[in-house]
Amino acid sequence: MDRKTIDALLNKIDASATHEGDARTRAIVNRVVRDLFYTIEDLDVQPDEFWAALNFLAEAGKSGELGLIAPGLGFEHFLDLRLDEAEQKAGLAGGTPRTIEGPLYVAGAPESVGHARLDNGDEPGETLVMRGRVLGEDGAPVGGALVEVWHANHLGNYSYFDASQPAFNLRRSIRTNADGTYSFRSVVPIGYSVPPEGKTKQLLDSLGRHGHRPAHIHFFVSAPGFRKLTTQINIEGDPYLWDDFAFATREGLVPAVKKEEGAAGKPYDVSGQFALIDFDFTLVHDRQGLPSTEVERVRAEAA
Ligand code: DHB
Numbered sequence: 175m176d177r178k179t180i181d182a183l184l185n186k187i188d189a190s191a192t193h194e195g196d197a198r199t200r201a202i203v204n205r206v207v208r209d210l211f212y213t214i215e216d217l218d219v220q221p222d223e224f225w226a227a228l229n230f231l232a233e234a235g236k237s238g239e240l241g242l243i244a245p246g247l248g249f250e251h252f253l254d255l256r257l258d259e260a261e262q263k264a265g266l267a268g269g270t271p272r273t274i275e276g277p278l279y280v281a282g283a284p285e286s287v288g289h290a291r292l293d294n295g296d297e298p299g300e301t302l303v304m305r306g307r308v309l310g311e312d313g314a315p316v317g318g319a320l321v322e323v324w325h326a327n328h329l330g331n332y333s334y335f336d337a338s339q340p341a342f343n344l345r346r347s348i349r350t351n352a353d354g355t356y357s358f359r360s361v362v363p364i365g366y367s368v369p370p371e372g373k374t375k376q377l378l379d380s381l382g383r384h385g386h387r388p389a390h391i392h393f394f395v396s397a398p399g400f401r402k403l404t405t406q407i408n409i410e411g412d413p414y415l416w417d418d419f420a421f422a423t424r425e426g427l428v429p430a431v432k433k434e435e436g437a438a439g440k441p442y443d444v445s446g447q448f449a450l451i452d453f454d455f456t457l458v459h460d461r462q463g464l465p466s467t468e469v470e471r472v473r474a475e476a477a
Pocket residue numbers: 241242243245246274275276277278366367368387420
């Protein structure tokens with residue numbers, strides 16, 4: 175079928191509207207449907223292929239995996255790059271690089287000031303201390319900033335989604351001290367893989383791709399007057415460090431992991447050997463006329 179015939183059909187569909195509806199939704203849906211009609215035509219998509227795709231999406235929705243497919247297909251990283259571009263054009267620079275939130279944040283984690291312990295002492299693995307400051311792009315410390323941190327356990331699983339872990343295991347919210355400092359004690363996470371029996375895995379298999387992420391730690395860093403930062407740090411040396419199925423590893427987000435022991439652990443109540451990461455977060459001041467980095471999406475919330 176030629177483009178003209180397809181366009182005539184699309185115009186007929188849009189012209190069937192009896193009231194305005196929502197103009198933005200209408201523009202986006204019309205555009206997506208147009209692109210899909212062209213795809214079906216150009217790739218000669220057969221009815222059984224079309225229904226298989228629709229059924230796939232329905233099942234992925236039912237099993238709660240659409241939030242995994244979005245990063246896996248690169249959408250979440252693409253949205254990051256678009257925010258980077260908008261900020262660059264506005265002359266905003268100097269902040270810690272952003273990278274994807276992923277689908278596994280849970281709101282409501284316990285909050286403390288200055289320091290937190292993320293594990294309850296039963297967690298296998300290497301003890302980790304991470305510490306640093308929250309700064310503005312001018313280098314001034316930001317006291318009272320909120321550092322929300324979450325990461326996987328030694329099996330690559332996240333509490334809440336993995337019901338075998340205690341509530342809010344490896345999830346905390348830490349307010350920086352007046353001098354902008356924060357620290358936490360936890361265990362070094364290992365890499366994450368998409369559920370082996372799930373729809374994301376099925377899709378990645380058929381694309382000839384893997385579903386592994388390098389070991390990482392997630393953060394939201396926010397403070398009044400600053401743009402909210404969504405980011406992660408990666409654990410150096412991970413075999414998937416630059417081969418992340420979600421494309422989230424970025425220069426500037428791979429801090430050194432130092433081996434420490436003895437007196438160095440005292441301030442954090444750690445004895446023996448531990449891994450130490452020093453990392454400062456730099457926020458940029460809020461600016462009118464830029465897309466917000468406070469992204470609205472449905473998130474899990476636990477009490
Ligand atoms: C996915 C998992 C993560 O831990 C993450 O940070 C990002 C994405 C996922 O399964 O898609």
